[in-house]
Amino acid sequence: MKNFGKLLSYSVEKNIIRLEFEFGRGRIEIIRDDIINVFSPFMSEEHYSKAIEGEKAVKTEFSVTPVKGGIKTETAKITAIINDGFLVDFYDKNGAALCRDSREERISPENMTEEGKRQLLLEGHAINEGYTDFDILIKKEVSPEECFYGLGDKTGVLNKRNYQYKMWNTDNPAPHVDTFEALYKTLPFLISLKNAGVYGIFFDNTFASVFNMAKENPNFYWYGVNGGNLDYYYIAGENLKEILTAYTFLTGRVPLPQAWALGYQQSRFSYMNESDVLQVADNMRKYDIPCDVIHLDIDYMDAFKVFTYSKKAFPNMKKTVKKLSDKGFKAVTIIDPGVKAEEGYSVYDSGINAKYFCKTKYGRVYNGTVWPGKSVFPDFGRKEVRDWWGENHKAPISWGISGIWNDMNEPANFKTALPDDLVMHDEGRKATHLEMHNVYGHNMSKATYEGLKKLTGKRPFVITRACYAGSQKYTTAWTGDNTSLWSHLQMAIPQLCNLGLSGMAFVGTDIGGFGGDTTPELMARWIEVGIFSPLCRNHCAKYRKYQEPWCFGDEVLNIYRKYVKLRYALLPYFYDNFRICEQKGYPIMRPLIFNYPEDKICRNKNDEFMLGENMLVAPVVEQGEEYKKVYLPKGNWYDYHTGEKIAGGKTFVRHAPLDTCPIYIKENSMLPTCEPTAFIGEKPNDTLRLEIFGEKAAYEHYTDNGTDFAYRNGEYNLYEFIYRNGEFSVNVKNDGYAGKYKNIVLKKGDKTVKAAFNNNLKIKI
Ligand code: MIG
Secondary structure (H helix, E strand, O other), rough: OOOOOOEEEEEOOOOOOEEEEEOOEEEEEEEEEEEEEEEEEOOOOOOOOOOOOOOOOOOOOOOOOOOOOOEEEEOOOOOOEEEEEHEEEOOOOOOOOOEEOOOOOOOHHHOOOOOHHHHHHOOOOOOOOOOOOEEEEEEEOOOOOOOEOOOOOOOOOOOOOOEEEEEEEOOOOOOOOOEEEEEEEEEOOOEEEOOEEEEEEEEEOOOEEEEEEEEOOOEEEEEEEEOEEEEEEEEEEEOOOHHHHHHHHOOOOOOOOHHHHOOOEEEEOOOOOOHHHHHHHHHHOOOOOOOOEEEEHHHHHHHEEEOOOOOOOOOOOOHHHHHHHHHOOOOEEEEEOOOOOOOOOHHHHHHOOOOOOOOOOOEEEEOOEEEEEEEEEOOOOOOHHHHHHHHHHHHHHHOOEEEEEOOOOOOOOOOOOOOOEEEEEEOOEEEEEEHHHHHHHHHHHHHHHHHHHHHHOOOOOEEEEEOOOOOOOOOOOOOOOOOOOHHHHHHHHHHHHHHHOOOOEEEEEEOOOEEEOOOOHHHHHHHHHHHHOOOOOOOOOOOOOOOOHHHHHHHHHHHHHHHHHHHHHHHHHHHHHHHHHHHHHHOOOOOHHHOOOOHHHHOOOOOEEEEEEEEEOOOOOOOOOOEEEEOOOOOOOEEEOOOOOOOOOOEEEOOOOOOOOOEEEOOOOEEEOOOOOOOOOOOOOEEEEEEEOOOOOOEEEEEOOOOOOOHHOOOOOEEEEEEOOEEEEEEEEOOOOOOOOOEEEEEEEEEEEEEOOOOEEEOOO
16 A cells, blocks of 8 residues: 555645655545545545546535644534545544544465465465555454445355455355355445444445455454545445435436336246247246246347347247237346447447447457457447447337346456456546446446447336446446246345445346255245245246246246245335435335344344335245244234234244245234235236224325336325324325325224225224
8 A cells, every 4th residue: 555654745626635745646525414525645636436427515514723733624423534544434423433543554474385285275265465565555443343244245154254355356156155256246335333423425436346344353454445436425324224225316317117026026047039028928827926027149130149039939029029028017127238230230330330349459449258259349438439339229129129138248258358458448548447347337337228228218227247336327237147946035135135235226146046956945045035026037048948937847836936926916005116216215125223223133144024114024044944033123023914013123933844934014004015916017007005003193195107207307206104093195296287185995903994095084993
């Protein structure tokens, strides 16, 4: 790490404090009273952020005063002391030290002898080389009880303490075990929670970085990166909710999806032709499994050429899609970034003519090898390339495709890694693969999102494998190639929760597992978890056992149906939570700690999660287990299956045979549901079912057309439902959407009341 030396002088200009050190320069930028940026221009004076779009700084009161060995700056929420050596310490208003740079030195693990290394190599072990020193190294003090959350799709348990991870978007299908350092995504944001308080920290640098979460030394965690700038945001807040609202203020939020995107989705690598696809569709209806989407994996293409389809497998794609749509299904097609290098193929030709593909440092178009064989890679950092890519979606849109699934966009290359010095651009600026690698999937998703939005005017549905902080504005994501293993079902919970805590809230795993062969029991337990993941898709690898719901016999089929129907019943609740996510950045699927930051037991709760504020899910994720050890935070809860009222603040055992996923509803809440249908929109959604739990509750419910952006112009309905003194009433907060409910069915315990819906309802129950 660079030695900055003593602080020589500083100056304040607008919201920026400029710092002159003996051996370098630094900047402190006050973004808001709860967000401060720490910056040093190792590469450039500009941030060049891909995550943060537009100017975020708002006019904020702050003071700057000299202190011994540095300066102190204060906003209404943060006190920061900037010391010699550009060591920065953050305190809250009560003086609690939340985030101080550690003064301790790292001890290099490179003290290993040559003989030691030789032995390790002989046995086939990797040597932890290259992790010893970094141009940019930030060390932050850690207290003994401190926990870390976020960091994206990383492996392991919920609390990231004691792990080391690398941010370098990586496609590696080997089973993702706890020691895997890099998966597909780069979300360099973490939340620290300790007895003294919470804070968030976002390291906005796209180069390969390493996070060592107090694994090397229990006294500090460190972040190291070679390349880019020293550029991080300190985020203050009272609790995890405030931190996430502020983080998503910076990097953006998941926009409301089209309603159908919340339905159940079925995929396989691949449904090989039209009759395969139609058969899956027919079986969904035949076996009465609600389903909205069928995915077409790479084999639908002609020789893996993107934006084409194989006429042999799908003689007329438009007709196939029409047949699906007649049965109530949307089709989503996969699109890879690798464009087949073949003259006469229009996507290749147009991209070559316009010079849209990445070049080697010698100026030649770079050829890699992916599914189509020799392939070229669009330089997605440039706007004109993104626009061109977006326009290419005219083809799938003309076939009637409803959404796009972006794969392989780490980017993956079969034979070797792409060269570090491959020329890529960040808009007009020449950059390298090393800098742009981790935002390749982000830029591709942005291209897809903007293309679909322009072509359809609807809320685009995009799924991606690789992404960067801020990608939530453009795309949903799945966790890539998991395996049909119990350990991967277990990991799905913390993995999806941490993605949500990293801003990527519309996420899911391959339900049933991608690689390997799932078992009937694992399938049943996985769907019991999977229906709660915002993105709900069953997907499976080539040459692996078929894993559609009917492939495991009647018992599993019945369980599958029961839970997918539960998903469909809960769609109004899901949609409400998506709206909250767009408004405040709160994830839909959350770890308990998000709702109960004071509850120490929740800090390490890996096998339960919350859906929004009111629903707690405690699934069985162990083979052969028929009992679940359930923990409920303080307060009263209702067992969703039996209605039994249970006092929380304790752990107890719930009988949970294969067909039972324990679910609990918080006392004094309401749960909106609907009658499950075969697909969303099969029947008009005109009856709201509302279940009341407890004697005093208020709940906000949101509806809109579920399709386009009219809601942003006020075309939505927002109701506040109130239950007090035995009476239910409605307070209309916004009355802008014409699609109104006709009926309401109120439920409380074993009482049910049906009524015609209107804005002035008052019902005794
Ligand atoms: O090299 O498109 O993660 O979901 O089925 C494999 C084929 C490429 C990897 C994705 C997976 C997809 C598969 N793809």
